[in-house]
Amino acid sequence: MTNSDITTVFDACTPRQDVIAGDIPEDQFAASIDSVAHSANAPDVYANPKRFFEKTYPTDGIQDLLTRLTTRFVYDNKSDEHSGTHGIIRLDTSFGGGKTHTEIAAYHLATQPDKIKNLDAYLKSADEEEEKTSEELANEYLEQTALGLDVNTSVIVGAEVDARNARCDMVDHDAPATKTLWGEMAYQLLGQEGYEFLREYDEKQLAPGANTLTELFNMDDNPSLVMLDEIAAYMTQASGLAQGIEDAGSLDVADEAVVGDSTLAEQTNAFLMALLSATENNDHVTVVLSIADTAFEEQAEDVRRLLTEITDEFNSIADRTEQSVTPTEDTEIASVLRHRLFEDIDEGKRDQIVDKYLDHYNSNRSSFPDLEDETDDVTLEERLKNSYPFHPTTIDNLT
Numbered sequence: 467m468t469n470s471d472i473t474t475v476f477d478a479c480t481p482r483q484d485v486i487a488g489d490i491p492e493d494q495f496a497a498s499i500d501s502v503a504h505s506a507n508a509p510d511v512y513a514n515p516k517r518f519f520e521k522t523y524p525t526d527g528i529q530d531l532l533t534r535l536t537t538r539f540v541y542d543n544k545s546d547e548h549s550g551t552h553g554i555i556r557l558d559t560s561f562g563g564g565k566t567h568t569e570i571a572a573y574h575l576a577t578q579p580d581k582i583k584n585l586d587a588y589l590k591s592a593d594e595e596e597e598k599t600s601e602e603l604a605n606e607y608l609e610q611t612a613l614g615l616d617v618n619t620s621v622i623v624g625a626e627v628d629a630r631n632a633r634c635d636m637v638d639h640d641a642p643a644t645k646t647l648w649g650e651m652a653y654q655l656l657g658q659e660g661y662e663f664l665r666e667y668d669e670k671q672l673a674p675g676a677n678t679l680t681e682l683f684n685m686d687d688n689p690s691l692v693m694l695d696e697i698a699a700y701m702t703q704a705s706g707l708a709q710g711i712e713d714a715g716s717l718d719v720a721d722e723a724v725v726g727d728s729t730l731a732e733q734t735n736a737f738l739m740a741l742l743s744a745t746e747n748n749d750h751v752t753v754v755l756s757i758a759d760t761a762f763e764e765q766a767e768d769v770r771r772l773l774t775e776i777t778d779e780f781n782s783i784a785d786r787t788e789q790s791v792t793p794t795e796d797t798e799i800a801s802v803l804r805h806r807l808f809e810d811i812d813e814g815k816r817d818q819i820v821d822k823y824l825d826h827y828n829s830n831r832s833s834f835p836d837l838e839d840e841t842d843d844v845t846l847e848e849r850l851k852n853s854y855p856f857h858p859t860t861i862d863n864l865t
Contacts, residue, residue, distance in 0.1 A: 472822050475855045478815035479808045482521075499569040499695060503621035504635040515574040515581035523805035524588045525798045528568050531555060532575050533590045533600070535691065535752060536607045539576070542689040542749035543615045553745025557756040564802070565756055569621075569693060572754060576617040576691045579608060618690040620654035622647055624700030629730050646671050646730070647694070648737050652682055655690050673736035676743035683744065683751045692741070695756040704730035800853040800861050811855070820850045 501508040511517050522528070534551050541549035557565050574582060582588070585608065589600035607615075622634060632650040635641050642661050644650040649668025653661040663682055667674045674682075683690050741753050804811065824847055827834055849858040 473815050473819055478812050478819060479855050480810040481807060482809050485807050497566045497570060498623075499566055499573060499621055499693070500623040500626045500634065502570050503573055503619075505637060512570055515578045516583060518570065518574060519582050519584075519588065521806050522567065522571060522588075523798070523802045525564065525568075525802065527557075527564065528571050529588055529590050531557075531568055531572055531754070532588050533603070535572055535575055535754075536589060536603055538749040538752050539615065539617055539689050540603070540607050540610060543610050548747055549749050551749070553748070553751065554742060554753050554755060557754060566695075569695060569754065569756065572691070572693065573619065573621060576619045579611055616688050618655040618686055618688055619693070620651045620691070621693045622650055622654075622695070624694070624696035624698065626696075627700065629700075629703040644668055646673075646737075647700070647734060648674055648679075651692055655692070656682070656685055660685065671730055671733060673733040674740060676740040679740050679744040689749060690751045692751065692753045693756075694753065697738075697755065701731050701734065704734050797852075800856055803856065804854075808855075816851065816854045820847060820854065823850055 497512050498508065502512050511521060534555060537549050538551055538553075541547060557568060571588070575585075575588075579585060586599075586601040586604040589603055591599050591603075622632070627634060627647075627650070630645065632644040632646055633641055634650055634654070640658070642649070642653055642658070642665075644653060644661070646668050649661060649664055652664040652668075656663075660682060661668070663685065664674055664678070667678070738755075741751075745751050745753055827846070846858075852858075853861045
């Protein structure tokens with residue numbers, strides 16, 4: 467097979483203009499949910515919802531997460547009936563697995579859904595009993611937001627804050643000098659009023675209980691979305707900060723909390739458990755919690771156990787309230803790359819190219835002993851088509 471025998475990639479594919487021009491800034495390869503939510507310096511391709519979704523492939527993970535969020539927002543706004551969905555959603559993935567991209571999609575869904583073109587393409591049919599389609603769900607959410615639904619949103623990235631300073635938005639000059647995740651969360655959700663409600667808990671770095679958090683969330687009729695990312699990084703620092711629990715003062719805390727000393731990590735564990743309880747059997751608050759598998763491995767496992775183990779205080783709560791979502795499956799990598807790099811691909815020419823490759827491989831089987839005809843019930847032809855214009859082995863190396 468010679469070069470003249472096969473259609474070139476530029477004949478079969480139309481690259482996006484920024485790819486042709488070669489003007490994709492390096493910072494576009496390092497998405498940051500923190501910069502999108504808390505600064506004016508995020509690249510426009512991430513900060514602008516319209517541009518972001520134009521270049522975002524709707525992976526199964528993105529569709530799953532956005533559908534769950536949209537369903538909960540809609541149910542909370544329109545009735546007292548519970549949607550039956552999980553209030554804690556865990557994005558448990560390795561770095562490079564699409565986690566941050568999925569978080570940014572969730573943030574834009576909550577804050578600027580009207581800027582998302584073809585929102586239904588990023589949703590699934592959500593309600594089997596009512597046979598609600600993704601288009602109907604999208605329309606219902608957009609109608610409710612037009613009538614005043616405004617999701618309260620908090621974004622905290624553990625690697626961007628520390629055990630002494632939890633303040634996320636340095637541009638907001640009115641923001642208090644928060645010391646804990648719960649103090650920062652309260653301010654981001656409900657402003658100064660929310661922070662004042664938890665001020666004493668924040669200043670003394672003592673975790674509020676589930677009832678207190680529920681009161682906080684109920685201060686506003688709109689639903690709340692809490693996004694906690696890279697918790698393991700935060701826990702690493704917090705585990706070294708001892709707390710003077712005996713200084714709890716007037717706070718009404720459990721007797722066992724005032725015995726001896728504690729660490730901020732232990733208080734943060736208690737806070738996360740309270741969040742588990744506060745999301746149970748309601749749609750008013752949803753928590754998206756992210757844990758990276760490959761970094762801070764030991765600490766990440768500690769937090770993961772926190773969400774799944776049965777505890778004396780909250781027996782089996784995690785089993786009922788937590789749902790794990792994988793942002794991008796290995797089988798979707800080619801689709802993600804293809805969507806980002808190319809405006810259009812001529813499927814007819816693609817099929818002709820695949821046929822050429824198949825003829826070449828079949829005529830030279832001995833030269834390609836490792837290229838099996840089938841892998842996991844997917845034929846070589848299907849693999850070539852699914853990965854085009856990338857070769858399947860290139861995708862394998864990336865995953």
